[in-house]
Amino acid sequence: MINPFRYGGIVGEGSFCDREQELRDLHRAMENGERLFVYSERRMGKTSLVRLALERLPRDAFDAAYIDLWPTDDEASFVAATARGLSESLATAPERVLEAARAFFQRLQPSLVLDTQGRAELRFALSATQSTGPELENVLRAPARIASRRAKQLVVVFDEFQRVLDYPSDRVERSLRSAVQEDAAVSYVFLGSQKHLIRQMVLERTSPFYRAGGHFVLRPISADAWDPFIRSRFSASDRGIDSTLIERIIDLTGGHPFYTQHLCHTLWELTEPACEATEALLEDAVELLLERESFAYLALWESLAMMQRRLLAALSEQAPVEQIFASAFVQRHRLKSASAVQRAVRALLERDLIDRSNGSYVVSDRFLALWIRRRHPTRAA
Numbered sequence: 001m002i003n004p005f006r007y008g009g010i011v012g013e014g015s016f017c018d019r020e021q022e023l024r025d026l027h028r029a030m031e032n033g034e035r036l037f038v039y040s041e042r043r044m045g046k047t048s049l050v051r052l053a054l055e056r057l058p059r060d061a062f063d064a065a066y067i068d069l070w071p072t073d074d075e076a077s078f079v080a081a082t083a084r085g086l087s088e089s090l091a092t093a094p095e096r097v098l099e100a101a102r103a104f105f106q107r108l109q110p111s112l113v114l115d116t117q118g119r120a121e122l123r124f125a126l127s128a129t130q131s132t133g134p135e136l137e138n139v140l141r142a143p144a145r146i147a148s149r150r151a152k153q154l155v156v157v158f159d160e161f162q163r164v165l166d167y168p169s170d171r172v173e174r175s176l177r178s179a180v181q182e183d184a185a186v187s188y189v190f191l192g193s194q195k196h197l198i199r200q201m202v203l204e205r206t207s208p209f210y211r212a213g214g215h216f217v218l219r220p221i222s223a224d225a226w227d228p229f230i231r232s233r234f235s236a237s238d239r240g241i242d243s244t245l246i247e248r249i250i251d252l253t254g255g256h257p258f259y260t261q262h263l264c265h266t267l268w269e270l271t272e273p274a275c276e277a278t279e280a281l282l283e284d285a286v287e288l289l290l291e292r293e294s295f296a297y298l299a300l301w302e303s304l305a306m307m308q309r310r311l312l313a314a315l316s317e318q319a320p321v322e323q324i325f326a327s328a329f330v331q332r333h334r335l336k337s338a339s340a341v342q343r344a345v346r347a348l349l350e351r352d353l354i355d356r357s358n359g360s361y362v363v364s365d366r367f368l369a370l371w372i373r374r375r376h377p378t379r380a381a
């Protein structure tokens, strides 16, 4: 029997929990030629969500280009990734993709190259040293040309969009901003996994993307949606789990999809066929999971300055934290002064290790908080 819980890759139809409202919002934006920014911490389900939304679009009315900017680090790699994504939106067979690339990106000299697994991959003749200005313009104007040539709505998704901020120059950011202005036949979705960066891009007056479109933060999935999802997967695989235990799981993970799937995966593993999951097994599952993550967590912990560790430890405590700049809090956690807290907050926000929530701050990774609570009592900091 295979484990019905998946974590790590993209989850699609059949292993996808809820997000009905978000799917509707995305669909509306895709239909209407909007520009939409969706952001959240990593592993909250952005890629899975947008891929599912794309999959559900009727092929006869939409073309969809999915462009992952994660591997890009400069203008040349951005141009190649975008040209590849757009070409692949027009065909599936490699020969046809090449044909499409030749039709729209002749100047980039497209060719097919076999990758290590023998699959044909589209390549372009572009080097980081050559000036890519005209190529950049060409690739950014292509969506409008494609949409009008095909007489379909074109949806362009840029995943891990915050990568453009790391490029040596800001030309991509600026050119992209003017290229995505008002064209009803092309819709753009920008996904970002460093919340503070995307928030800055959309909300700061000085940013080229200031008010460039709508935006929403992708939140954890609710306990109500997880309950039937988890229960049905246990029962369909000859195991049982009750709602009280599911509530415990969601308490621990905050409904964060990756950690919920990971914990359920481990709990399922520990539950014998024809048996019920129990509180004790859940405890074992949590320990096992923390053990697996502990190497990464330790490396992270050691990379933090003392004040940052103390603040993170304080925010990892179970009680809700308010008023982190108040002197009682500062003294109890040996944080020196309100301004020292301020600096630590800024540093931790910068790394997305903490997040604003209802006027206070929480540790973004629920399992890191748990690990700190169990393995690194504050006095050790």
Ligand SMILES: Nc1ncnc2c1ncn2[C@@H]1O[C@H](COP(=O)(O)OP(=O)(O)O)[C@@H](O)[C@H]1O
Pocket (backbone or CB within 6 Å): 006, 007, 008, 009, 010, 011, 015, 016, 017, 018, 019, 040, 041, 042, 043, 044, 045, 046, 047, 048, 049, 193, 257, 258, 259, 261, 262
């Ligand atoms: N709607 C969902 N239902 C169930 N699990 C999900 C859902 N969305 C995400 N996940 C879980 O979270 C993991 C990370 O999702 P992913 O789409 O890669 O997130 P992101 O792109 O935000 O980093 C998936 O491997 C899966 O385990």
Ligand SMILES: [Mg+2]
Pocket (backbone or CB within 6 Å): 046, 047, 048, 159
């Ligand atoms: Mg992703």
